Amino acid sequence: MQFDEVINRYGTRSSKWDDMEKKYGVSAKDGISMWVADMDFRPPECVQNVVRQMAEHGIFGYHGNDSAYLNSISWWMQNRHNWSIDPSWIFTTHGLVNGTAICVDTFTEPGDGVVLFTPIYHSFFRVLSASDRPVVQCPLAVENGRYTLDFDRYDAMMTGREKMLILSSPHNPGGRVWTPDELRAIGEFARRHDLIIVSDEIHHDLVYPGQKHTVFPLADDSVSERLIVMSATTKTFNIAGSHVGNVIIPDSTLRAKFKKRMAALGMSPNYFGLMMAAAAYSPEGGAWVDGLMAYLEGNRQLFDAAINALPGIKSTPLEATYLAWVDFSGTGMSPEEIKRRVQQEAQVAANHGETFGQGGEAFLRFNFAMPRSQVQTAVDRLSQAFGDLQ
Numbered sequence: 001m002q003f004d005e006v007i008n009r010y011g012t013r014s015s016k017w018d019d020m021e022k023k024y025g026v027s028a029k030d031g032i033s034m035w036v037a038d039m040d041f042r043p044p045e046c047v048q049n050v051v052r053q054m055a056e057h058g059i060f061g062y063h064g065n066d067s068a069y070l071n072s073i074s075w076w077m078q079n080r081h082n083w084s085i086d087p088s089w090i091f092t093t094h095g096l097v098n099g100t101a102i103c104v105d106t107f108t109e110p111g112d113g114v115v116l117f118t119p120i121y122h123s124f125f126r127v128l129s130a131s132d133r134p135v136v137q138c139p140l141a142v143e144n145g146r147y148t149l150d151f152d153r154y155d156a157m158m159t160g161r162e163k164m165l166i167l168s169s170p171h172n173p174g175g176r177v178w179t180p181d182e183l184r185a186i187g188e189f190a191r192r193h194d195l196i197i198v199s200d201e202i203h204h205d206l207v208y209p210g211q212k213h214t215v216f217p218l219a220d221d222s223v224s225e226r227l228i229v230m231s232a233t234t235k236t237f238n239i240a241g242s243h244v245g246n247v248i249i250p251d252s253t254l255r256a257k258f259k260k261r262m263a264a265l266g267m268s269p270n271y272f273g274l275m276m277a278a279a280a281y282s283p284e285g286g287a288w289v290d291g292l293m294a295y296l297e298g299n300r301q302l303f304d305a306a307i308n309a310l311p312g313i314k315s316t317p318l319e320a321t322y323l324a325w326v327d328f329s330g331t332g333m334s335p336e337e338i339k340r341r342v343q344q345e346a347q348v349a350a351n352h353g354e355t356f357g358q359g360g361e362a363f364l365r366f367n368f369a370m371p372r373s374q375v376q377t378a379v380d381r382l383s384q385a386f387g388d389l390q
């Protein structure tokens, strides 16, 4: 099985393995890297082949006509997500953190509030703080161990100075696939408070069997005059280093503003990224993703069964993503003691929950997109590190 192969990434300048020791004090020699969200798997052959062909050809000039790339995105959206888009709606950014930053820059002013449902993907905080947009943290509610939305509470928090809502759909780190009803309620909330919605759907393909992701406009197309949808090949196919993201804007007024801002910033796409993305969004790429999700489902079950057997520790049930969001609050231990046990005793590097904003303080996030043998080693070590819990 291709996903079982252990591939050494140390020494390849990978963030996940080469930066682990500096960030978490866990050495790549003995440790297991479960932090940043990329996978330890090779992408499908169709993606590897296109890079091989480019390397053999050996000339790396500017990318020209991008119609094959744009058509491949439309094809994928139609085939995998049932959403018909016109290629002219698509802008290419240097990944989706960059896409988010350009949305913030284009559609808000310094001092405007930006709403986040927390805990949420940490880079949003970095972008917003660097661009002087106050973050309005709207904590997710928890019902039966599942994150939900509490609009009465959020309505009461709005001051009129908020201009944008950034949504993570499916949600990182809670692993929720928002239902069409929830998306409609988010749309109504945005209308009530006149917010632009940036729906970051980077995890849209990483959905477990039995779950269905709904692209925002399919739940509520009446908000299209305030809606931006973002997607990418990078998470799905493990090509995050290619740094290509799709910002899809159905509304012509929003599109014109975004286009002008892109021109002002002198944005133009990366040859490798476009070629890899166009190869990935294909029937072969689709079959690979189906195999990937079946494999990740096995990893998820293994991880959750071992972690949930530890008294006081609870892995949030994931509907999507390969990022386990683990609540240690029931252990009664301090965050420092939990990190010491995970990093120093178990030699596992996991993201620290407080970086995801309010509600994340007692959590760690573990990326289990790696060969199953390594997930097994990680959970064995974690079980030992917390073996004294009764």
Ligand SMILES: Cc1ncc(COP(=O)(O)O)c(C=O)c1O
Pocket (backbone or CB within 6 Å): 037, 094, 095, 096, 097, 098, 121, 168, 172, 200, 202, 232, 234, 240, 243, 244, 245
């Ligand atoms: C919700 C979300 N958005 C964006 C990103 C990163 O996007 P990019 O690498 O395209 O900048 C991630 C990575 O984990 C993410 O979880």
